[in-house]
Amino acid sequence: MRTALLIALGLAIVAADTAAQVPYDRIVRADSTPSDWLTYSGNYQSQRFSALTQINRDNVARLKPAWIYQVRRTGIVETSPIVADGVMYITEPPSTVTALDVHTGRPLWTYTPKIPPDVIVIGSPPVNRGVAILNDTVFVGTVHGHLIALDGKSGAVRWDITVDDNRFGYYVTSAPLALDGRIIIGVSGAEAGIRGFLDAYDPKTGKRVWRTHTIPAPGEPGSETWNGDAWKTGGGSAWLTGSYDPVLNLVYWGTGNPGPDWNGDLRPGDNLYTCSLLALSPVDGKIKWHFQFTPHDIHDWDANEIPVLFDAAIDGRPRKLVAMANRNAFYYVLDRETGEFLSATPYAKQTWAERIDAKGKPIRRPGTGPSTEGTLVFPNIQGASNWPSPSYSPQAKLFYQAAREMGTYFYKGEPSYKAGEAFVAGGGRAVNGDDAWGAVRALDATTGKLKWEFKLLTPPMSGVLSTAGGLVFGGTDEGNFFALDADTGKPLWDLQLGGAIRANPMAFAVDGKQYVAIAAGYSLFVFGLP
């Protein structure tokens, strides 16, 4: 009897393991299963490229909506869907997770965490950008600073842990990154004067495996770039999903602005590791190398953009690269093994730097800091880029970026820290309307040289997707979802979706049919060929 029970339990465990939907090995091989979209940016390299070819330049003009899902609560829908085995997992504002039948858009389950009414969200709207999936579990970060693991079949809570105390302004908007035995999550909250960090959790138990602060404490490497107690409120949020190189076993994660944002007088020095790219070991969280794009930032130009990994020859030598179209308007290419700076090229209008020197350090133009009377600087506060994803096509070797052409009058204010309140010391007035614009740009991925651009009326807050069908999909604030020829930028199809697009497109296939999905307004749209 007892033996039989043990055998039964053993079988049950084996059965549970084989029923695991999305083991790590499957995410590593994501490129070979383009029907699914298993991680935030499509693959660990964060290329947001689909190898599907059914929708292509020849037929995209016939693209039609297949189904539409409307979210339950209004708010900005910034979700980037995950698709695995016929199920789409999306998030709705502020921190709801919903599983949809990919054939019809009918909900399979939905889960809403209990968000306290006095939740503190300073620095962004209360949004969520997506989930991670690993085995049979779906992971979501919340605006009240929790990380929650949900059963992928039912939405039942497997565990729910506090990442950090929301009363001090810690919150989460980004999709976690699921690795082998690790769920990596970064926090938001620099505008409330948090001390930023990146955490790894055990996917099975929710137990924290490591925490790496993005702001060193006194005595730690980098602490010499801070003054007095400024590190305690130093910011450096890690609020956007990073990338992973399974061969080098390194995680690449961007960090945000130092606190307070627009008055750097209290924090003389470079303020490491703010506005930087960190390469960390997923095993213990140790920083292998760092590269700081904007030392001593005073414009709120977080480096929370997507680090895109690809390999290419530079000067005849094959290199493992990481590229980022930074919020500060420069496109950077680094060696991702060593962090060596290779090049920086402006991809949008900028007025703050004379140039980037041979080590990658910007030489600032004098008189471009925030002031009491307002200083006009390009790019604007939200930057030439922001969280919306770029795309890299391994076929075209192009880096596609939705670029924002906009300036801001930057104002400097007085810093005053109070726990759980805004710690920003200034702000800005956007130069918008007819004085701003945008473009989808195709850059040579290794040099940053412009190959083509497609102009937009306003600075976009939509990501882009490139496909093996020779297409680049993108969106506008005016609600247009569109497809461009990936080689020339020529518009091939567009549709008005009736609400601003503040999300990333992705592609998947089911029953032999390819679809493209994007959120717009309060809805998620899925398109296919008739």
Next chain:
Amino acid sequence: MPLRCASVGIVLFAVAASVEMRAGAQTPAATIQQGKQLFDGMCARCHGIDGTGDEGPGLNRATLTRAGTDEALREVIRDGIPDRGMPRVRRLTENEIDQLAAYVRSLGRTSATATSGNADRGRALYEQRGCASCHIVNGQGVSFGPDLTEIGMSRGAAYLRQSLLGPAEALPRGSSPVPGRGFTEYLPVRVVTADGKEVRGVRINEDPFTIQVRDTANRFHSFRKSEAREIEKEFGKSLMPSFRGRLADAEVNDLVAYLSSLRGDK
């Protein structure tokens, strides 16, 4: 590049006598001086230096409708009035709000620039000059140009004067939800269709692929940009005629006085 007021459209504090201003405790001159520095940096572009009004209303009055109490004033300074075009330019500390509030209140204690015109004579001029063939006041008139029913609450006298004498330099920006976000409103456009037909009117809305226009006969048109032969957005122009040289100074003053008196009440 025209950077005038960018996202800052209109209305800050509207004018209508209702609440008696309370000066409160003596405010140190230093606080007021610091408030002026903040005001000149963030607010003067729309509200005018010394709060004399421009695209935003004048603040050099004893009573401010939207800021009758000190708490209401602090709230407006802190949060802006986004749906009326006044942004929250930046987050302010309590101390900075104190300084700004003290300065704004001090403006009301100086003598307001009086509008020298006569509103009744202005109303007669409005009727004689055919303004109603393009504008609505209290439901009467034609909707080609802006509705002026509450224009006295949202614009200062200096801006209204500019609108009469050089309307092209005073097109409102981002004060209404369409086209929104700091866009120039009533922007003249000229479209030539594929078959050579020319349409002239004002831009109603636009995206990268399409543009919506209302022509001079107040009819809507929609164009796909890729199908039009020519689309010219005429920045620096206005379809409203300039009254410079066509009205005497006194008449302009009278019209400004009339427009300033339009506050939504019949």
